[in-house]
Amino acid sequence: MSISTSVLSDLLQSLTYLRTQLYFKASLTALSHAMEDQVLATSLDEPLIIASFQRERFYRQEAHRYKRLSRRSNQIYVLSAPETEFAHSSDGYEKVAFEPDDALSQEWHLVVIADNYATCLVCRESKASITRNQQLPDNTPGLDMDTARRFEGIWTSDRTVSLKAADLLLTRIETYRPDLAAKIDQARQRFDIGTTKKKSKTKTSSEYAYNIDTDPFVQRLVTYLQASQYKLHKAYRSITAQARKERLINSISMAIRRSLDPQAVLEIAAQELGQHLAADRCLIYRTQATDNQAVIEHEFLNPGIMSVQGQTWELGKNPLFQEIAEHSEGVYIADTSTDGRVVNSPALSFIVKKFTIRSWLIEPVFSQGRLIGIIELHYCHSPSAAFQPSDIDLVKAIANQISAALIQAEAFANLEELNQQLEALDRTRRNLIAITGHELRTPLSTIQVCLESLATEPDMPLDLRQVMLNTALSDSERMRKLVQDFLTLSNLESGRVEWHPESLTLQECVELALSRMRTRSSSEEIPEIKTQISDTLPLIKADGDWLVEVLAKLIDNACKFTPSQGEITIKATRNGNQMIEVTVADTGRGIETNRLEVVFDRFYQEEGALRRTAGGTGLGLAICRQIVKGWNGRIWAESAGKDQGSKFHFTIPISPGT
Numbered sequence: 001m002s003i004s005t006s007v008l009s010d011l012l013q014s015l016t017y018l019r020t021q022l023y024f025k026a027s028l029t030a031l032s033h034a035m036e037d038q039v040l041a042t043s044l045d046e047p048l049i050i051a052s053f054q055r056e057r058f059y060r061q062e063a064h065r066y067k068r069l070s071r072r073s074n075q076i077y078v079l080s081a082p083e084t085e086f087a088h089s090s091d092g093y094e095k096v097a098f099e100p101d102d103a104l105s106q107e108w109h110l111v112v113i114a115d116n117y118a119t120c121l122v123c124r125e126s127k128a129s130i131t132r133n134q135q136l137p138d139n140t141p142g143l144d145m146d147t148a149r150r151f152e153g154i155w156t157s158d159r160t161v162s163l164k165a166a167d168l169l170l171t172r173i174e175t176y177r178p179d180l181a182a183k184i185d186q187a188r189q190r191f192d193i194g195t196t197k198k199k200s201k202t203k204t205s206s207e208y209a210y211n212i213d214t215d216p217f218v219q220r221l222v223t224y225l226q227a228s229q230y231k232l233h234k235a236y237r238s239i240t241a242q243a244r245k246e247r248l249i250n251s252i253s254m255a256i257r258r259s260l261d262p263q264a265v266l267e268i269a270a271q272e273l274g275q276h277l278a279a280d281r282c283l284i285y286r287t288q289a290t291d292n293q294a295v296i297e298h299e300f301l302n303p304g305i306m307s308v309q310g311q312t313w314e315l316g317k318n319p320l321f322q323e324i325a326e327h328s329e330g331v332y333i334a335d336t337s338t339d340g341r342v343v344n345s346p347a348l349s350f351i352v353k354k355f356t357i358r359s360w361l362i363e364p365v366f367s368q369g370r371l372i373g374i375i376e377l378h379y380c381h382s383p384s385a386a387f388q389p390s391d392i393d394l395v396k397a398i399a400n401q402i403s404a405a406l407i408q409a410e411a412f413a414n415l416e417e418l419n420q421q422l423e424a425l426d427r428t429r430r431n432l433i434a435i436t437g438h439e440l441r442t443p444l445s446t447i448q449v450c451l452e453s454l455a456t457e458p459d460m461p462l463d464l465r466q467v468m469l470n471t472a473l474s475d476s477e478r479m480r481k482l483v484q485d486f487l488t489l490s491n492l493e494s495g496r497v498e499w500h501p502e503s504l505t506l507q508e509c510v511e512l513a514l515s516r517m518r519t520r521s522s523s524e525e526i527p528e529i530k531t532q533i534s535d536t537l538p539l540i541k542a543d544g545d546w547l548v549e550v551l552a553k554l555i556d557n558a559c560k561f562t563p564s565q566g567e568i569t570i571k572a573t574r575n576g577n578q579m580i581e582v583t584v585a586d587t588g589r590g591i592e593t594n595r596l597e598v599v600f601d602r603f604y605q606e607e608g609a610l611r612r613t614a615g616g617t618g619l620g621l622a623i624c625r626q627i628v629k630g631w632n633g634r635i636w637a638e639s640a641g642k643d644q645g646s647k648f649h650f651t652i653p654i655s656p657g658t
Contacts, residue, residue: 001176002099007052007107007168008124008153014164018154023123025149030221031121032110036065038217039072045115047072048187050169052079052109054125055100056086066093075187077173077180081105088177096176104172106130108151111166113191118162123153167194265405266298266373273375273398274300277391281305281355281378284402285313289325289371292316305380306355317347320362325371330363332392335384359385363395367403375399440482443475485619489602492626497546499630503539503655504547506572506580507531513551517559526559527566527586537572539655540580546627547652553620554584554648561646562588579633579651591639591646599637600625624650 012018023031032051039047049069053059059080070076076093080086081100089095098104107124129150154161170184170193188194266284274282282300292315299309315321319341320331333339336357342348351357357378365373375395379385450472454465491497510531518526540547551570558568566587575581591599602622628635628650635650 002102003172003175004103006103006124007109007165007172008122010168011122011154011161011165014168015161018161020152020154022126023151023153023155025151028108028121028123028151031155032108033065034217034219034221035110035112035119035121036069037219039112039114040068042117046075047112047114047117048075048166048191048193049073049113050077050079050109050111050166050173052104052107052169054081054105054108056080056083059086069093075183077169079104079109079169079173079176094173094177094180094183096173098172098176108153109165109169111162111169113162113166113187113193115191117157118159119155119157120162120165121153121155122165123151123155126150126152163191163193166191170194262406263297266402269398269402269405270298270300273395274302274377277377277394279377280380281308281357281376283308283376283378284373286373286406287315287371294374305378308355314347319345319348320360321374324362324364324374328364328366328369328371330361330392330395332362332387333360334386336360337384356380358382359387361387361392361395363392363399365399365402365406367407372406373399373402375402440479443478446475447472485623489619489623489626492623492630497630499543499546501541501543501631503541504544506537506540506582506652507533507535509544509547510551510570512548513555516548516552517555525564527562527564527568527588529555529568529570532569532571534572537574537580540652541655542631542652546630550624550627550650551582551584553624554650557620557648558584558586558588558646562586574654575651578654580654581649581651583647583649585645585647587645589646590642590644591637592642593639596637596639600635621648 008020012020039049051062051066053062059078066076066078070092074093077096078093079096079098081102081104082097086095087097103124107122109120109122111120111122112118154165156162167188170188174181174184266286270282270284273279279300280302283296284298285294285296287294294313294315296308296311296313299307301307301309320333323329323331323341333342336342336348336352336359342352342360352360355378357380359379361375361377363375364371365375375398377395450468453460454468460468510533514529514531555568555570562568568587569583569585571583571585573581573583600621602619625635631653633651633653635648637646637648639646
């Protein structure tokens with residue numbers, strides 16, 4: 001059974017004053033989790049919960065949450081299009097399976113109805129988002145477009161809207177599972193769903209929303225939308241009453257806003273913290289719990305105090321560091337001369353004596369429970385410092401600030417990398433369209449013309465008939481090579497290739513590559529090809545088929561851009577003790593210096609995709625690069641410039657024992 005109408009459309013038609021908004025999937029995930037968390041955190045009396053997932057795989061990610069919710073209510077309904085095991089069932093909560101072509105397969109719903117609280121999320125995926133995702137091949141390597149999917153819909157706590165959404169969904173559930181009619185009727189009667197009959201004591205909207213704990217909802221949204229900034233905000237609020245702390249926090253905060261360079265932020269933090277707490281020495285350095293050493297990167301120093309910046313701090317034998325790593329808490333020593341941990345440790349006693357440390361405060365910097373750095377404050381003069389709780393709280397707050405700064409810098413770096421990937425993806429998309437249009441449509445048109453001519457002209461002369469057949473065969477081979485290159489590069493980039501390395505002679509692989517190339521180019525006039533490979537070269541360790549593929553593509557590439565009167569040379573020399581370097585040199589068109597790296601990019605063609613004179617897809621060198629990476633080799637190009645010829649080098653590991 002499949003229902004083609006949309007719940008969102010029915011809702012908008014029933015309540016014409018509603019206006020849809022645009023959401024990304026990540027936002028919907030945050031909203032739905034926040035709604036569920038509010039149910040889990042409040043003492044609602046048997047609420048009605050209806051959740052609709054597009055596919056079973058999305059439901060499986062949330063199944064554990066609905067098991068927890070089922071402990072709160074027996075009126076829980078989960079809908080999804082089955083892919084493996086999802087089916088009608090009543091196990092803790094009601095599962096309702098619908099057909100993949102049902103309109104629900106494009107929608108996302110979550111409705112919560114309680115006696116004093118109601119909210120709903122009713123969305124459907126936008127047509128543009130569906131079209132874009134359908135155009136992407138399944139399991140496309142390097143693409144994760146799921147979180148960028150767009151939905152249009154309604155999110156509201158208006159009880160009227162929520163009851164109408166529940167009515168529409170319960171009607172569908174009863175259609176799919178008539179056996180739940182009695183249970184659904186109980187929910188309708190209890191919450192007055194789908195009826196126009198007025199109760200004698202109807203609550204107002206304000207009465208419905210009274211005394212609802214929205215903190216779990218807000219907490220979930222903050223977690224999703226602000227990440228570590230929420231913890232930073234709490235640190236700000238906790239110290240606003242103290243001007244000294246506020247100034248310090250603001251100084252470091254300004255550093256974070258001015259620069260995403262963690263080095264600059266840490267340097268300012270060390271200077272400000274040392275000055276405000278009147279320390280003789282303040283150290284900030286990055287380290288992890290498993291490190292045995294750390295280099296002191298940032299230091300505040302009072303005049304007359306020995307500097308330790310740039311020195312290596314031994315951590316492996318430092319009992320204080322081990323205590324921090326084990327208990328995830330800071331260490332505060334008011335007087336090192338009487339503290340048993342220092343007195344009984346030769347390593348600590350040496351540090352204290354050498355750097356005249358009288359009082360010692362060590363505070364860890366954590367990110368998501370992982371140690372990423374250390375703050376140390378040294379007081380070197382008598383009397384010893386008495387650390388006040390406010391001072392310790394301040395250092396903790398600064399540690400949180402530093403953690404946020406480092407996370408922010410890391411997030412910015414990740415964002416830059418993501419932007420580069422998106423730009424590369426967009427270039428790939430544009431090139432793919434150009435390549436597909438030129439390399440597939442053109443030969444298809446030629447093949448169609450040839451076949452139509454053969455079919456409609458029975459009296460065509462035999463020699464012309466043969467020309468038509470040869471043309472069609474040639475263009476079909478051109479299309480086959482394009483598709484084969486696509487598949488080959490896709491398998492290589494996704495890691496689906498099985499490598500079978502063996503000990504080989506390079507000369508044999510070169511001969512096989514030349515034989516393959518000559519077979520394909522038997523009707524073409526190609527440049528003279530010379531080989532300069534010594535018989536004394538050791539055996540190489542590589543997958544023979546893929547090595548031949550690299551050689552064949554490099555030779556074929558050289559033939560394309562070298563005139564028939566030119567020359568191609570294949571050389572091999574020993575490159576160090578573990579590698580053989582192979583060079584395919586030509587006297588052809590050459591490569592401009594600024595393009596020596598980009599020639600290995602996917603779809604790159606010197607003349608452009610639509611106006612080039614040389615054939616090919618622009619995938620050959622990209623395939624070569626992936627193959628060479630497969631055996632941990634390196635590939636690069638050299639050229640003196642335009643019309644100066646070019647050289648392509650790659651390395652192959654030498655077989656062990658040779």
